[in-house]
Amino acid sequence: MRGDRWAPERYDLEEELRLVKRRSPWEGAGQLPLSTENEMRIRARFRMSLLAFSLGCGLAGAESELPVEEVRSAIKKSIPLLEKTTIGTSEHRGCFTCHGHAMPVVALVEARRRGFIIDENNIREQLEHTLADLKVGKERYLDGRGQGGGYTRAGYALWMLREAGWRPNEITGIVSGYLVRDEKADHWKSNTNRPPTEFSPFTATYLALEAIDRFGTKEQARRIAERQKKAREWLLQTNPRETEERVFQILGLGHLGATGQAAQAAKDLLKLQRNDGGWAQLPGEERKSDPYATGSVLFALRREGVFTDMDKSYRRGVRFLLDTQHDDGSWHVKSRSKPFQKYYESGYPHGKDQFISMAAGSWATLALLQLIMVEKNP
Template identity: 85%
Template sequence: MSLVVVSLGSGLAGAEIEPSEEEVRSAIKKSIPLLEKTTIGTSEHRGCFTCHGHAMPVVALVEARRRGFVIDENNIREQLEHTLADLKVGKERYLDGRGQGGGFTRAGYALWMLQEAGWKPDEITGIVSGYLVRDEKADHWKSNTNRPPTEFSPFTATYLALEAIDQFGTEEQALRIADRQKKAREWLLQTKPRETEERVFQILGLGQLGASEKAAEAAENLLQLQRSDGGWAQLPGKSQQSDPYATGSVLFALRREGFLTVMDKRFRRGLRFLIDTQHDDGSWHVKSRSKPFQKYYESGYPHGKDQFISMAAGSWATLALLQSDIVEENP
């Protein structure tokens, strides 16, 4: 097996800023087995789908697979089946407009995970898409939970819903989808984000709808918030600390939407921050901002009561590192 890596560039002042190819590769490889362990542990303890323990790790793992990294294919298949089974349990609730716990955000994350994993539209994905476009008067999608940063923002719920209806919407839903897309575009253009999570998903949403000029403006504003350590903080204010959740999500979004290149100094500084904050066991640690309301369990990801936000942070960090255009080739 050989590894081909696109160079991250040279010529930066200060070798400590420039992450080496081997460091990036090593960080990804250390993270993969821990994310896999997390999905297995989450499914063992939770019969339902979760955004932090299923969607985010699986999205990171299938991105790693696209880049040629070896992942446990049986595990991915099991997590997709787990998610689909959970959606089917909620079938009647989606049909009558109630949805499942977690509302639009949960439904959106589930379909985003399936989309990234290459799942083809079927009956249940069409039903969930119908739930997302049921309210013809709404101009965006709201979150009915308060678990920041992952599950609280209408920007997050709106982007995930837009991706879901674009990928899994049915022909019968076409007019409602077009109407919701038009309204969501105006909402995203006019609504001011409050923190990094919202800035990230505003950019992704505007990009999804083709509002490239406004997305570029929002991206430049977000880049201005990069800190001296190369990272981003979740919340505004000089007293806030950079963390891998915010930093990973920013780098992923800006690379995916084309607002950063692998040669950009700001991207490389962000990678440096992620590499330096990864623990020896392959994890990243972020302090939770959410009040616990579910029974505690050990998912397999470290950091105790901070494990759920940390596994999401580890997923974002891995996704960001993978945006350095690493490709592993199998002979």
């Protein structure tokens, strides 16, 4: 992750820039040189975190230290389940999935960066599984049809590959070309209705921005620049309806360097924190907090430099995640999507709710990982 330890009391800016330039641990993968634009983005986030830190110091009061060891224990319990989930999903599904591949893999590679032991062979298998699936859809990407799941699926696949440090190749360039094919569009739409993971144009837009930023080709540069410009205006002018959209609006604005606007959106999201420390997916007092919404909020606000260890709101959110983790290491969220695919057991608990729950477990793990220092030599 690019936005890892933004808390200035513990954060080494130059070390972060070095880590972003690091080579991937997997053969055939690697990072390209850090662009001036990305370096400026990292430095802007650091400046934003200085402000958050100065405000947070006044809020800390007599708050006790964060339970780092309890957090470590929660992460260690989650990792085997996420690994089991990726394996089970690949065994039952020949195609790439957002909930069973992208989210767990992103969480697992972030865990590796922070010193946790993961199954490296499994990660590589999941990355290759994803690339193989993209290659199956090569002609559909070339002619603009894409695969089932459209921009959201393509975006999740490339976002996962980006976070894993995979080097651009022919198929990633083709998928990037599909994402920028429509030069008139000002955002990316979702063609599925599987909330919260796969339904929102905010989600599809952020994922596409991440994808084209990393995997776009020189030939696509003009179209990429135009889409980024239009997406920025769309993100600024479009009102999010629920937590998923607020999270990805903040991530999108931060990605495009609109840190001031991202900070205001974050302030609005902070107001929605519940008395139990969590966030709900949908607006309304009758809605309950859940690990999916809470994990994604904490991750986004920490990644964009809004939270530091000193913030009471952050600590309350962490406590909610720790208290809602099950003894088996999982988190449970009730599904609100209508099933349309054949049921299978992925290895993640909670029956018919397992698919949204594995995404929730991934977000919760990502959020907790932000408390753990990055290993300098991952």
